[in-house]
Amino acid sequence: MTTWLLYGATGYTGKLIAQQAVERGLRPILAGRSKEKVQPIAEELGLEFRIFELDNQAARHLEGIGLVLHCAGPFEKTSKPMIHACLEAGAHYLDITGEISVFEHTHSLHEAAQKREIILCSGVGFDVIPTDCTALKLKQALPDAVELALGFDSDSGISPGTMKTMVEGLGGGNIIRKDGQLTAVAIGKHQRMIDFGRGRKSAMAIPWGDVATAYYTTGIPNITAWIPTPKPAAKAARLMNVASPLLSSEKVKKPLLDWIDRRVKGPNEEERAGSSAYIWGQAKNADGVIKTCRIGTANVYDLTVYGALEVTQRLLSGDYPGGSWTPAALFGPELLESLPGSGRFEIDSFYPGTAN
Structure with missing residues (x-):
């Protein structure tokens, strides 16, 4: 080899x-x-x-x-x-x-x-195999889709590297794909209710990698990415837009990064084993036909x-x-199904003018 x-x-x-x-x-x-x-x-x-x-x-x-x-x-x-x-x-x-x-x-x-x-x-x-495979599965199910939403729900802990990336992104707002172009929008602006696989939850759009990758995978021009977010947290996120210049400063970031080095260790094996992930995606075409896809996976x-x-x-x-x-x-898309801990894609359909 x-x-x-x-x-x-x-x-x-x-x-x-x-x-x-x-x-x-x-x-x-x-x-x-x-x-x-x-x-x-x-x-x-x-x-x-x-x-x-x-x-x-x-x-x-x-x-x-x-x-x-x-x-x-x-x-x-x-x-x-x-x-x-x-x-x-x-x-x-x-x-x-x-x-x-x-x-x-x-x-x-x-x-x-x-x-x-x-x-x-x-x-x-985890960034971005599960959601990328879900995106392609939906494109295959609805070839003329013009809108794509992707997201996940997980109780996994957080590693030092992931937390550092989050700190580096403080004050950066949200990004969506609109008419084929990456577009900056205020964080907390886009909210909806989503059933990721274990009940309906309040969710907020985030700047997840799929707004870049899913476009190259599927060609769908309008893409958003979502995670469960309680409504008070989404409201707080909107307020953070005002503090964006401060949060983006090195004076704020450096103490946080130093604290991560000292205190954050990442989830242990037992914590990882008890925190599966739930992947969700939804595609819609110009006629209002909607395909919704879900799959369970191992923790992130x-x-x-x-x-x-x-x-x-x-x-x-x-x-x-x-x-x-x-x-x-x-x-x-079968790549995801082949990985340990992954289930099978399940797709539901909605057609305008029919009972859901």
Whole structure:
């Protein structure tokens, strides 16, 4: 099997992926910036390791590497140098981001990846495999859809990396896809009631990665992403729009990031095992026909491990066309159903003028 490298093996999710990879008989080379952090994990797992910064010399550290699974966030800062290192070295690139800006940048390099005959695929974790596969399933069920809403409900805890990404995004507002274009809107402006799979709940639109990726997967021009949000919390989010400049300042962010380093550890195995995720999607065409899709999955962190390794193994053992791809565009919606802990897609239909 082609040699592959896992960068960011010392983070919460990166370490879970490394451990699961070894359990599956895989032998990634572990990598990161700190020898003091990477070496003990590599020695514990019996793996090789490399130490290097993500700078304009990173490509020379990818000699002999056929694929990089990039797990070191925040990806808005780290993905560009790693992607360009992969392009230079001729290695496939995967990451577990959920950041819209990263998806857009990765997509912009489609032709460059085609020329190098490598694959760039951002979002091979919970961000965005479940919702991306749901989007394509709905596109297949309703080919002429013009609106797409996607979302999830989960009680999973939060890792340090995820919380840092949230802090970095403070004051950024919401983003939706409108008429094919990414459009900034006030956070808390869009609210609705949604049954994600365990009863109707108040929900709020958020700047989730699917407003970027689902457009490239399906071509549907109007896309929103949703999570359960109690109405008082949604109201508070609207009030945060006023404080956006303050929340965006480094004076506010740095103390929060330092606190995360000291205090946030991420959910343990028992907590992950008890927190399944519920994925929901809804497509609508110009005639008012609505298709609603639901599926249950493993918790967000375990699914990230399963998804990242499944995509890695498929790329290492298969032959796929070069370019920038979403997970569902590469492997179809069945990718999600193949992962441990996932159920089967269930689709309901509504036709105007008929009883629901």
